[in-house]
Amino acid sequence: MDEHERLRELVGAHALRSLPLEEVREVVEHLPACPSCRELLAELETLAGELALAAPPVAPPRLLLARIHRSVEAAPRRRPISMFAAAAGIVAVVAMGAVSMIAMQRASRIQDRAGTLGDAVQAMSVFGTTAFPLRDGGADGSELVGVTGPELKHLYLVGEHVPDPAPGNVYRLWLERGGDFFLAAEFVPEEGVVVLEVVVDPTGLDRLLVTEESASERTDTPGGVPRWSTSLSSEA
Amino acid sequence: MREGDRSDRELHDGLARGDRAAFEALYRRYAPAAYGVALRVTGQPALAQEVVHDAFLALWRAPEAYDPARGPFRGFFLALVHHRAVDTVRREDRMRKRGERAANLEPLTGEDVAEEIVDDTELAERRRHVRGALADLPSEQRTVLEMAYFGGHTQAQIAEELGIPVGTVKTRTFAAIRKLRRALLGED
Numbered sequence: 001m002d003e004h005e006r007l008r009e010l011v012g013a014h015a016l017r018s019l020p021l022e023e024v025r026e027v028v029e030h031l032p033a034c035p036s037c038r039e040l041l042a043e044l045e046t047l048a049g050e051l052a053l054a055a056p057p058v059a060p061p062r063l064l065l066a067r068i069h070r071s072v073e074a075a076p077r078r079r080p081i082s083m084f085a086a087a088a089g090i091v092a093v094v095a096m097g098a099v100s101m102i103a104m105q106r107a108s109r110i111q112d113r114a115g116t117l118g119d120a121v122q123a124m125s126v127f128g129t130t131a132f133p134l135r136d137g138g139a140d141g142s143e144l145v146g147v148t149g150p151e152l153k154h155l156y157l158v159g160e161h162v163p164d165p166a167p168g169n170v171y172r173l174w175l176e177r178g179g180d181f182f183l184a185a186e187f188v189p190e191e192g193v194v195v196l197e198v199v200v201d202p203t204g205l206d207r208l209l210v211t212e213e214s215a216s217e218r219t220d221t222p223g224g225v226p227r228w229s230t231s232l233s234s235e236a
Numbered sequence: 237m238r239e240g241d242r243s244d245r246e247l248h249d250g251l252a253r254g255d256r257a258a259f260e261a262l263y264r265r266y267a268p269a270a271y272g273v274a275l276r277v278t279g280q281p282a283l284a285q286e287v288v289h290d291a292f293l294a295l296w297r298a299p300e301a302y303d304p305a306r307g308p309f310r311g312f313f314l315a316l317v318h319h320r321a322v323d324t325v326r327r328e329d330r331m332r333k334r335g336e337r338a339a340n341l342e343p344l345t346g347e348d349v350a351e352e353i354v355d356d357t358e359l360a361e362r363r364r365h366v367r368g369a370l371a372d373l374p375s376e377q378r379t380v381l382e383m384a385y386f387g388g389h390t391q392a393q394i395a396e397e398l399g400i401p402v403g404t405v406k407t408r409t410f411a412a413i414r415k416l417r418r419a420l421l422g423e424d
Binding site: 008009015016017019020043044045048051052053055060067068072 | 256259263273293311312314315318384391394407417420
């Protein structure tokens with residue numbers, strides 16, 4: 001079997017989510033240079049969705065839809081983000097919701113920066129990762145780590161000991177590409193912990209910037225106070 | 237036109253415009269399949285509910301994550317649910333309970349155990365097709381595929397559990413994928 005055939009096998013297993021981290025990394029590193037494997041992965045992701053139909057359908061609890069509606073109400077779609085996202089090539093911004101609490105709880109136990117990164121990667125099953133700590137402009141001991149995710153289209157922001165913003169303020173995550181900034185997420189920490197998932201192609205991103213801004217004021221460029229930042233030019 | 241009569245594409249278009257009725261129609265169409273696969277993978281109703289909740293919430297908040305050029309909505313969404321389910325069980329490090337989960341679940345190729353579920357005609361037909369394609373796989377290929385997909389096992393874990401080399405697991409998995417791809421997507 002030649003090397004490319006071996007990688008195609010890995011792509012297939014990756015679509016089933018059955019690869020360990022080191023092999024996912026191989027896939028992720030291979031995909032950008034291989035259109036045929038990218039096409040294969042797209043097909044097999046569809047196949048992976050179809051296979052779900054083999055499981056017996058089960059009526060979810062009746063209260064689940066009501067709960068989803070409540071979550072939708074509590075976290076409405078951010079129209080300005082969608083607008084900026086289209087311009088930036090950002091596909092989506094997803095707050096991870098209740099499941100992320102599991103990761104948050106794990107993240108809160110992390111003892112050091114390396115441990116933070118390792119556990120964040122493991123906890124969130126972010127494969128093929130590149131990690132980059134964000135420099136803390138406030139020097140208050142808080143830590144934020146960005147992690148790129150599977151197939152080079154996810155970016156996670158994980159942090160602990162992150163202080164609450166001032167009343168009426170929120171944190172905003174901005175992505176800089178070619179001198180333009182795009183708003184990717186708006187968040188406040190929960191008990192000092194931040195776990196955000198941004199679905200975005202990180203290729204070509206130059207910088208991540210987190211600002212503290214007024215929740216009621218929206219602009220199309222970073223405002224307020226810069227809090228954390230990192231250059232991605234060498235990692236992306 | 238009733239919401240239930242609209243195509244996935246029409247409902248997704250509505251969803252992208254913020255149409256809550258379209259969102260709810262997609263929920264009613266796919267929640268049983270989503271909950272079914274999430275329950276199968278996680279083995280725990282509470283975790284399965286979290287997976288389905290988060291998947292639908294993600295869909296609502298970022299409908300543009302689905303690109304119609306990459307295939308049908310159903311495949312996109314159910315893959316999202318499956319991947320979240322696998323990620324969830326791995327996060328929870330519940331590997332030691334896998335055997336217990338598997339023992340408690342119905343055979344995949346059998347009849348549905350949830351009689352109250354009524355698939356629309358297309359979905360029911362597709363379900364039969366998928367199950368038929370799985371049933372047609374050689375048993376050793378079907379075993380590794382189901383352990384990976386529904387068990388959330390890595391290939392190394394499958395190899396250890398079955399007592400076979402990892403290379404054999406890889407070969408069987410890809411052979412199964414190739415056959416399923418041909419049967420379900422019409423690709424070689």
